[in-house]
Amino acid sequence: xxxxxxxxxxxxxxxxxxxxxxxxxxxxxxxxxGRRVAARLREAGTGRVRAASRTGEFRxxxxxxxxxxxVLAGAEAVYLVAPDDxxxxxxxxxxxxxxxVRRFVALSGHGIxxxxxxxxxxxxxxxxxxxxxxxxxxxxxRPNNFFQNFDEDLWLGPLRxxxxxxxxGDVPEPFVDADDVAEVAAAVLTRGGHAGRVYELSGxxxxxxxxxxxxxxxxxxxxxxxxxxxxxxxxxxxxxxGWPEAAADAxxxxxxxHRAGHSADVADGVQQVLDRAPADLEPWARRIAARGTxxxx
Numbered sequence: 001x002x003x004x005x006x007x008x009x010x011x012x013x014x015x016x017x018x019x020x021x022x023x024x025x026x027x028x029x030x031x032x033x034g035r036r037v038a039a040r041l042r043e044a045g046t047g048r049v050r051a052a053s054r055t056g057e058f059r060x061x062x063x064x065x066x067x068x069x070x071v072l073a074g075a076e077a078v079y080l081v082a083p084d085d086x087x088x089x090x091x092x093x094x095x096x097x098x099x100x101v102r103r104f105v106a107l108s109g110h111g112i113x114x115x116x117x118x119x120x121x122x123x124x125x126x127x128x129x130x131x132x133x134x135x136x137x138x139x140x141x142r143p144n145n146f147f148q149n150f151d152e153d154l155w156l157g158p159l160r161x162x163x164x165x166x167x168x169g170d171v172p173e174p175f176v177d178a179d180d181v182a183e184v185a186a187a188v189l190t191r192g193g194h195a196g197r198v199y200e201l202s203g204x205x206x207x208x209x210x211x212x213x214x215x216x217x218x219x220x221x222x223x224x225x226x227x228x229x230x231x232x233x234x235x236x237x238x239x240x241x242g243w244p245e246a247a248a249d250a251x252x253x254x255x256x257x258h259r260a261g262h263s264a265d266v267a268d269g270v271q272q273v274l275d276r277a278p279a280d281l282e283p284w285a286r287r288i289a290a291r292g293t294x295x296x297x
């Protein structure tokens with residue numbers, strides 16, 4: 001791993017000062033939140049925005065430490081989207097702080113602090129611990145499942161096929177709009193007053209997956225069945241659809257966390273940061289359905 005030499009290390013602001021970062025590194029910049037964060041920062045006229053990923057404007061790969069130093073040189077703040085593998089997270093955060101990064105905003109998950117099995121969120125938990133110990137300002141964002149899981153990837157195919165099956169039962173989930181998460185992240189990255197805070201980010205209502213499926217079916221104008229699966233049946237279906245075993249296991253562990261109720265409560269993080277209510281699933285579903293996204297196949 002390459003480290004910036006001490007002689008070239010930028011001076012940090014004195015403790016208690018809150019200068020606005022004008023050079024922001026956004027990791028996961030082709031992902032659901034990363035690309036939205038980068039776009040919002042650019043719309044706001046935030047100095048230099050480095051949209052970094054394996055295939056983005058700035059090449060960044062967690063498994064290739066030689067790609068870290070180029071994207072970090074001069075960066076003042078980092079939007080940190082950790083990989084599933086926790087191994088490189090602490091070394092990266094340490095290198096970033098040594099290079100002069102003075103603000104981290106780490107994406108995590110609602111209820112992740114209750115995870116004790118080790119089966120889900122190891123990268124996110126490591127990122128939380130790493131930024132806390134970095135010596136820089138830090139903020140942690142813990143969102144619920146995104147609306148966009150229904151229209152961009154995870155559950156899009158099943159909804160189009162007219163059947164969504166997951167192992168969750170009647171435990172509710174206050175789904176959140178990824179656009180709200182991105183707006184919160186952009187605000188926290190570029191404004192003062194959020195250091196040392198953990199924000200749980202949810203939508204305004206706790207809906208069961210059956211409720212969410214019904215809402216989307218109504219917006220789409222055709223029947224979509226919700227089916228309750230056992231964890232074993234869900235894993236078998238994922239594997240039959242071609243999901244890698246590691247991904248199937250990670251999704252199973254995610255639903256185990258949800259079934260325990262650790263992410264079921266409505267949270268007020270969006271309201272705290274943006275001074276407005278979070279978006280609601282139903283009007284969002286109507287907008288997405290109008291594009292033909294869930295047209296039956």
